[in-house]
Amino acid sequence: MTVHQPLRGGELADADTVDMPIAAPADVTEENSFWLRPSVIWTARITIVVGLLLLWELASGRWIRPVYVSKPSLVAERLWHWIESGEIWMHLAATLHEAILGFLIGALAGMAVGLLLGRNEFLARVLGPFIVVLNSLPKVALAPLFILWFGIGLTMKVVLTVVIVFFLVFYNTFMGVRDVDEDLVNIIKTMGASRLQILRKVIIPSALLWVSTGLRISIPYALIGAVVGEIFASNRGIGYLIQSSGAQFDTAGVFAGLILLVIVSASFSALLTRIEKSLFRWRRSSRPAG
Numbered sequence: 001m002t003v004h005q006p007l008r009g010g011e012l013a014d015a016d017t018v019d020m021p022i023a024a025p026a027d028v029t030e031e032n033s034f035w036l037r038p039s040v041i042w043t044a045r046i047t048i049v050v051g052l053l054l055l056w057e058l059a060s061g062r063w064i065r066p067v068y069v070s071k072p073s074l075v076a077e078r079l080w081h082w083i084e085s086g087e088i089w090m091h092l093a094a095t096l097h098e099a100i101l102g103f104l105i106g107a108l109a110g111m112a113v114g115l116l117l118g119r120n121e122f123l124a125r126v127l128g129p130f131i132v133v134l135n136s137l138p139k140v141a142l143a144p145l146f147i148l149w150f151g152i153g154l155t156m157k158v159v160l161t162v163v164i165v166f167f168l169v170f171y172n173t174f175m176g177v178r179d180v181d182e183d184l185v186n187i188i189k190t191m192g193a194s195r196l197q198i199l200r201k202v203i204i205p206s207a208l209l210w211v212s213t214g215l216r217i218s219i220p221y222a223l224i225g226a227v228v229g230e231i232f233a234s235n236r237g238i239g240y241l242i243q244s245s246g247a248q249f250d251t252a253g254v255f256a257g258l259i260l261l262v263i264v265s266a267s268f269s270a271l272l273t274r275i276e277k278s279l280f281r282w283r284r285s286s287r288p289a290g
Contacts, residue, residue, distance in 0.1 A: 067251060068251065095230065098226035099226040102222055103218065106163070107166075142163060157230060163225070227242070
């Protein structure tokens with residue numbers, strides 16, 4: 001069995017795929033099926049989290065200076081203070097606005113360009129090297145340049161987020177489109193299907209798994225783009241909270257900001273996963289029986 005993996009580096013211009021062997025999954029026996037139950041898995045996860053928090057609480061002040069790691073109790077206290085004062089909602093809304101707007105624009109642009117280059121060999125060979133070069137640039141290093149171009153307002157954070165998300169979604173869309181069965185496309189063509197019908201009935205459904213993977217991967221990076229922009233230049237947002245807390249050597253505030261980011265990122269990833277399951281359930285149910 002083989003799987004097509006996304007290309008890296010200059011391989012985009014050649015538009016090839018790499019065959020990699022995948023081992024068949026092990027049979028689930030009665031002995032190990034117990035450990036695969038959702039309740040058992042969640043119990044193990046919660047146990048790990050609680051154990052790490054207890055170890056953190058005990059280690060801080062005993063083996064590690066609190067100024068470096070703070071304590072879970074102090075982090076929870078700081079989070080509650082932000083919630084009680086209402087301060088957190090303004091900063092959370094600012095970060096979500098920047099991240100969601102940048103994610104939507106970057107994802108749509110990445111899917112459009114990936115679809116275009118994936119189906120056009122000439123454009124893929126001409127523009128491929130340029131895209132590889134642009135993708136090789138560290139995105140964080142572009143933040144000072146974007147500040148010069150767009151100022152320190154909303155636009156700068158959105159543009160930085162768009163640039164980060166675009167390449168992640170583009171490469172997955174490109175490879176998803178290239179992974180389409182050309183024999184199936186040719187059969188549909190001989191049946192008189194138009195380009196739009198081929199796109200709707202074959203290419204997009206076939207590439208959907210790749211695209212959804214790119215979208216799910218890009219969610220935390222969208223938050224990273226927004227937060228990095230806020231750290232560089234902003235007076236609101238979770239990135240600003242982290243930056244200002246760090247400047248005051250407030251380790252609890254830094255960890256509280258990081259926990260907020262984890263919660264937001266996990267929530268969006270869970271939402272996208274549910275949407276994915278609904279889409280692929282629809283795809284399976286729409287297939288003819290047999």
